[in-house]
Amino acid sequence: xxxxxxxxxxxxxxxxxxxxxxxxxxxxxxxxxxxxxxxxxxxxxxxxxxxxxxxxxxxxxxxxxxxxxxxxxxxxxxxxxxxxxxxxxxxxxxxxxxxxxxxxxxxxxxxxxxxxxxxxxxxxxxxxxxxxxxxxxxxxxxxxxxxxxxxxxxxxxxxxxxxxxxxxxxxxxxxxxxxxxxxxxxxxxxxxxxxxxxxxxxxxxxxxxxxxxxxxxxxxxxxxxxxxxxxxxxxxxxxxxxxxxxxxxxxxxxxxxxxxxxxxxxxxxxxxxxxxxxxxxxxxxxxxxxxxxxxxxxxxxxxxxxxxxxxxxxxxxxxxxxxxxxxxxxxxxxxxxxxxxxxxxxxxxxxxxxxxxxxxxxxxxxxxx
Amino acid sequence: xxxxxxxxxxxxxxxxxxxxxxxxxxxxxxxxxxxxxxxxxxxxxxxxxxxxxxxxxxxxxxxxxxxxxxxxxxxxxxxxxxxxxxxxxxxxxxxxxxxxxxxxxxxxxxxxxxxxxxxxxxxxxxxxxxxxxxxxxxxxxxxxxxxxxxxxxxxxxxxxxxxxxxxxxxxxxxxxxxxxxxxxxxxxxxxxxxxxxxxxxxxxxxxxxxxxxxxxxxxxxxxxxxxxxxxxxxxxxxxxxxxxxxxxxxxxxxxxxxxxxxxxxxxxxxxxxxxxxx
Amino acid sequence: xxxxxxxxxxxxxxxxxxxxxxxxxxxxxxxxxxxxxxxxxxxxxxxxxxxxxxxxxxxxxxxxxxxxxxxxxxxxxxxxxxxxxxxxxxxxxxxxxxxxxxxxxxxxxxxxxxxxxxxxxxxxxxxxxxxxxxxxxxxxxxxxxxxxxxxxxxxxxxxxxxxxxxxxxxxxxxxxxxxxxxxxxxxxxxxxxxxxxxxxxxxxxxxxxxxxxxxxxxxxxxxxxxxxxxxxxxxxxxxxxxxxxxxxxxxxxxxxxxxxxxxxxxxxxxxxxxxxxxxxxxxxxxxxxxxxxxxxxxxxx
Numbered sequence: 048x049x050x051x052x053x054x055x056x057x058x059x060x061x062x063x064x065x066x067x068x069x070x071x072x073x074x075x076x077x078x079x080x081x082x083x084x085x086x087x088x089x090x091x092x093x094x095x096x097x098x099x100x101x102x103x104x105x106x107x108x109x110x111x112x113x114x115x116x117x118x119x120x121x122x123x124x125x126x127x128x129x130x131x132x133x134x135x136x137x138x139x140x141x142x143x144x145x146x147x148x149x150x151x152x153x154x155x156x157x158x159x160x161x162x163x164x165x166x167x168x169x170x171x172x173x174x175x176x177x178x179x180x181x182x183x184x185x186x187x188x189x190x191x192x193x194x195x196x197x198x199x200x201x202x203x204x205x206x207x208x209x210x211x212x213x214x215x216x217x218x219x220x221x222x223x224x225x226x227x228x229x230x231x232x233x234x235x236x237x238x239x240x241x242x243x244x245x246x247x248x249x250x251x252x253x254x255x256x257x258x259x260x261x262x263x264x265x266x267x268x269x270x271x272x273x274x275x276x277x278x279x280x281x282x283x284x285x286x287x288x289x290x291x292x293x294x295x296x297x298x299x300x301x302x303x304x305x306x307x308x309x310x311x312x313x314x315x316x317x318x319x320x321x322x323x324x325x326x327x328x329x330x331x332x333x334x335x336x337x338x339x340x341x342x343x344x345x346x347x348x349x350x351x352x353x354x355x356x357x358x359x360x361x362x363x364x365x366x367x368x369x370x371x372x373x374x375x376x377x378x379x380x381x382x383x384x385x386x387x388x389x390x391x392x393x394x395x396x397x398x399x400x401x402x403x404x405x406x407x408x409x410x411x412x413x414x415x416x
Numbered sequence: 417x418x419x420x421x422x423x424x425x426x427x428x429x430x431x432x433x434x435x436x437x438x439x440x441x442x443x444x445x446x447x448x449x450x451x452x453x454x455x456x457x458x459x460x461x462x463x464x465x466x467x468x469x470x471x472x473x474x475x476x477x478x479x480x481x482x483x484x485x486x487x488x489x490x491x492x493x494x495x496x497x498x499x500x501x502x503x504x505x506x507x508x509x510x511x512x513x514x515x516x517x518x519x520x521x522x523x524x525x526x527x528x529x530x531x532x533x534x535x536x537x538x539x540x541x542x543x544x545x546x547x548x549x550x551x552x553x554x555x556x557x558x559x560x561x562x563x564x565x566x567x568x569x570x571x572x573x574x575x576x577x578x579x580x581x582x583x584x585x586x587x588x589x590x591x592x593x594x595x596x597x598x599x600x601x602x603x604x605x606x607x608x609x610x611x612x613x614x615x616x617x618x619x620x621x622x623x624x625x626x627x628x629x630x631x632x633x634x635x636x637x638x639x640x641x642x643x644x645x646x647x648x649x650x651x652x653x654x655x656x657x658x659x660x661x662x663x664x665x666x667x668x669x670x671x672x673x674x675x676x677x678x679x680x681x682x683x684x685x686x687x688x689x690x691x692x693x694x
Numbered sequence: 695x696x697x698x699x700x701x702x703x704x705x706x707x708x709x710x711x712x713x714x715x716x717x718x719x720x721x722x723x724x725x726x727x728x729x730x731x732x733x734x735x736x737x738x739x740x741x742x743x744x745x746x747x748x749x750x751x752x753x754x755x756x757x758x759x760x761x762x763x764x765x766x767x768x769x770x771x772x773x774x775x776x777x778x779x780x781x782x783x784x785x786x787x788x789x790x791x792x793x794x795x796x797x798x799x800x801x802x803x804x805x806x807x808x809x810x811x812x813x814x815x816x817x818x819x820x821x822x823x824x825x826x827x828x829x830x831x832x833x834x835x836x837x838x839x840x841x842x843x844x845x846x847x848x849x850x851x852x853x854x855x856x857x858x859x860x861x862x863x864x865x866x867x868x869x870x871x872x873x874x875x876x877x878x879x880x881x882x883x884x885x886x887x888x889x890x891x892x893x894x895x896x897x898x899x900x901x902x903x904x905x906x907x908x909x910x911x912x913x914x915x916x917x918x919x920x921x922x923x924x925x926x927x928x929x930x931x932x933x934x935x936x937x938x939x940x941x942x943x944x945x946x947x948x949x950x951x952x953x954x955x956x957x958x959x960x961x962x963x964x965x966x967x968x969x970x971x972x973x974x975x976x977x978x979x980x981x982x983x984x985x986x987x988x989x990x991x992x993x994x995x
Contacts, residue, residue: 099592132587195590444811450826506716508715516708519708534977535978536926539731540727542960542964544723546730549741627814627815627816627817643816658832665822669816673811673814
């Protein structure tokens, strides 16, 4: 049971800055996800929490106690490593028992055995206990690493990409298991991933990290529906969000967006957005349209574009359509029953209420009201 | 067409290989062959390519020779002490270089240490001959142990650095998170994993000290005598008992070869680093 | 506020303390001989006769004009050219043949163990063994030659003494380049070769364009190691020929050893070791350069 407070943490390795002025709080019992591309500083954040690194600047509090300079063995945290970090010379049993046998814990060996076996049963690796980690499959190694973490009763769980090395199917199953694992419920957990589906599915809250800086902190829905900047919008969502570089211009009464590489069309935008762009505060904007908000067909009241099918792929539960509008190449999501052929002429419209606008200078979201 | 040329090259290659194998194997075979003969048969012309009267007496004679026994004993004392010192001190430094290169002095310091090994020993021999002479330390175990330790240390530091570097740092970090302090974590995780490598360093250091001739020839020779000094004296003068000399060489080269065969897997790496020898 | 250091677990000075014993040992054993022999090389000194007398550059001058030293340098070049040269060519050839011709892992291992035995044998024993084999009267080599009705060779006469040393050295050390090149060849990626076969490249082209270039750092390292050993070549000389007859098989290091440790002429010997030392520094620096390259490429791979 623990609250975490990260206060203006900067971490440098020599001259490279891994984290820049990162602050966040994690509530007691919360499942907190760190999301970001590789090299964003996620693992560094975890290792700072574990006490493996010392912050260059700033302070870390666990339960209001400043632990910035406490070594890992004095913080009651458990961590799984992305590399698993299983001890290759010890059996699976000894690996899992390792934290219980650490000096100062003084747990009787009978209890150690019980606890290891209980956690092994829970993670379905009880048949492996006498083997060496090298004899286990990737998914099993993952569970062994997890078992070594969960056999303890720590204040905080730190999980570094626990599902990243697994194939899609096992990944899905384990994700389901994470929801069911009683042990994880009620214990503060910090979970690192680069996969937004994992983040959205597991997290109570998500911290989006990139280039060592906090991009956004929020509930999964907020991160997805209300991204703070273009980096968050790109990281979350599959296929990638469409980004169109545009110039704002006055067309009669209206303010419209003219794509830079396709100046023949004008994209109409909502009244709110028009109001925001009217004073020419943003001569240029980046327009973000999620693929599911580009529709094929025509409905009254919408602006209709003439499109041509470039590539169409059916991926099981959805269809992914690359459509060309002049020189604009956009990705749209369709129903998997739809059929399109290359070069086919189609009509396309956008849901203009779901447009995102970003500043071309810094990628920040342009908000109205 | 290329099929024909190819098989010609193949045949030439096989002939070449066989010639080389004979070149390498023949002296060893001849050494063994001689060591199991009576001296009369050794001196016979033409020589016999297999002992007519197989005998172990050359070996028994050598083992009963007090000078030969003393030399093996001295060699053992010196090589074992040297090896323990080199591996212990070398492991400490190797660990620091592998894990904390910057704090430990960096690449330049480690390469400087390696270069000490590469200097021709002759550069060190005369000054040490002088200083040991002035201190009355010539002809002692101490003088040879110091020199061998010095020459083995760079190798030990370097190989241990490589072996420690092979162990992922995260294994140690996992142990810290499990609740082990650095010292305990080292013994729980790092040491068991580096042990095979360490064994090979022990081997290499031991072989260097076991085989060394030059320092021994200058620094000791009367009260202390290692076997590389004694064997050539067996093979000097007239009417040399070659069968005993060869038996002695077989006895002396057996330990390193047996150990090498047992530990070859670990030694290939040391060899490919090319710092095997002095 | 800013904290120093990256590690909570280990104090900054601990790694330094771990390196300290090794550093102290190596520093003290290198710094003293360096200063001592530099001092001595500008003095005339024989510990049996008296105290060091300063003589300026006389020792160096003497050595460079001393015919025995000049001869030993010529011998060194012969040794490098024939000894080291043959060891390298032979080592590379056998290593590649071993990889190409012998597909059974067991036989490969057996041969590797055989090839490595000469390296494990103490050099003084190698010398003794070859003295026995090459003995002009009772040695088996001459016996075989005469059985084949070939002229016998006076292996330890003034013409052949150096060649005999070189033969023994080739026997002992060809395995070193062999092992280095072989382990390098084993670790070359198979995919490169498959691509070359698909392109229809000939064996010769593959060797010249792929194998040798990819092994060039390792070949350089093996060459440099053998090169440095040339400066250390004393033990077999002592056991087999003692530099004789008449200095016909003397090498610079052996001469320095003779002058210093046998004749106690410390000044001249020290000056000679400085000349040898400077020669080897160049080689060592080359070695360090290639080592760094190999280490870097390993880290990336």
